[in-house]
Every structure is written in C-alpha cells, then in structure tokens.
Amino acid sequence: MINAVLHRVNYSETDQMGFVYHANYLIWMDMARTEHLRERGMSYKDLEEQGTYPGVLEFHGTTTVDALFRRFHSTQIPRPETKFAGDNNTGWNEPRADRLLEELQRTLEADARRSLVAQFGTLVSQELPTLPLYYVAEPVAVAKGLQAARPRPMGSNQYNTTWNAFMWEWA
Numbered sequence: 001m002i003n004a005v006l007h008r009v010n011y012s013e014t015d016q017m018g019f020v021y022h023a024n025y026l027i028w029m030d031m032a033r034t035e036h037l038r039e040r041g042m043s044y045k046d047l048e049e050q051g052t053y054p055g056v057l058e059f060h061g062t063t064t065v066d067a068l069f070r071r072f073h074s075t076q077i078p079r080p081e082t083k084f085a086g087d088n089n090t091g092w093n094e095p096r097a098d099r100l101l102e103e104l105q106r107t108l109e110a111d112a113r114r115s116l117v118a119q120f121g122t123l124v125s126q127e128l129p130t131l132p133l134y135y136v137a138e139p140v141a142v143a144k145g146l147q148a149a150r151p152r153p154m155g156s157n158q159y160n161t162t163w164n165a166f167m168w169e170w171a
Contacts, residue, residue, distance in 0.1 A: 004032075005028070005031050005032045005035050007028055007031065009024075029131060033131065065101075065104050065105060065113075068101060068104070068120070069101050069104075069105060070086070070087040070088070071087050071088060071130075072088060072092055072094075072097055072101060072124070072129065073088065073097070073098055073101050073102075074088065074092070074093040074094070074095075074097075074098050075098075076088040077091050077092075077093065090129045090130050092127070092129035092130075094123070094127060094129070096123055097120065097123055097124070097127075100116055100119055100120045100123065101120065103116055104116045104117065104120065145170055145171040146168055146169075146170060146171075147168065147169045147170070147171050148164060148167040148168050148169060149164075149165075149168050150164070
C-alpha cells in the first residue's frame with residue numbers, strides 16, 4: 001500500500017539557491033511513515049509498546065541491477081551458513097522478487113529490462129521491505145564540444161562518467 005503526504009516545501013528547508021537540503025527527506029519520509037501507521041490505526045507508541053523501534057536501516061540510492069540483486073534477492077540474506085555474508089539486511093524473502101531479479105540479470109534488451117525494473121519497483125512499493133528515503137543525484141558536467149560523453153545508462157559508481165571514454169571526440 002502506498003501513502004501520499006502532501007507537503008509544500010518551506011523556504012527554511014532550502015538553501016539560498018532554492019534547492020531542498022537533503023536531510024529534509026528524512027523528515028518527510030518520517031511524516032509519510034507516521035501517516036502510513038495512522039491510516040492503519042497505529043502509532044509509534046503502539047509499535048514501541050510491542051517492542052518494535054522503527055528506525056532507518058538503510059539510507060542510500062540503488063541504481064545498478066547488481067546492487068538490486070545484492071540488496072533484495074533472498075540468497076543475499078546474511079545467515080550463519082554463509083557466515084553472515086550478503087547485503088539483504090532486511091531479510092526480505094519474496095519469491096516474486098527473486099524471479100524478477102534473476103530475469104533482469106539474464107535480459108539484455110533495453111525495453112524488456114525497463115519493464116522488469118518497473119515490475120520490481122511496483123513489488124517493492126507494495127511490499128515495502130525497506131523504506132527508500134531519497135535518490136542520490138549524480139550530476140555530470142561535460143565540456144562543450146566533447147561528443148559521446150555521457151553517464152552510463154542505469155549505472156552508478158566511480159566509473160559512471162568514463163565508461164565510454166574510448167568513444168569521445170572533440171567537435
């Protein structure tokens with residue numbers, strides 16, 4: 001289930017250029033989580049009385065297929081038999097997600113990959129194994145006249161901007 005909380009950004013939440021200060025996303029996501037609980041007749045106090053203390057488990061953006069697999073596939077749940085190796089720290093074990101992630105790793109065609117990512121995103125938003133707080137923007141500046149320089153499609157790492165440097169040319 002998805003909840004929406006409308007919030008108009010206040011001047012005090014921005015810098016002098018009018019951009020939102022990134023830490024405000026934590027506050028806004030907590031507002032959404034509070035509303036999510038309220039619509040279900042619950043509160044933070046109810047959770048605490050049950051011994052549950054909701055906090056922030058992860059605070060990052062995920063953009064690569066490999067990172068999605070590591071973070072959400074059930075084989076990546078840290079367990080004693082794997083010496084607690086794996087990045088699925090939420091312990092999410094969802095066969096539908098596993099199938100989508102496995103298919104995504106085998107699929108090369110761009111439209112099919114986009115469809116699988118969309119299906120996976122829908123499933124994550126419905127099941128909510130983790131609460132994404134924000135997406136890390138990775139702006140890239142390219143000198144005027146440098147052709148074919150562009151960020152890696154669906155990529156995010158230290159080689160994101162130089163992956164196709166062999167194709168660059170000056171106009």
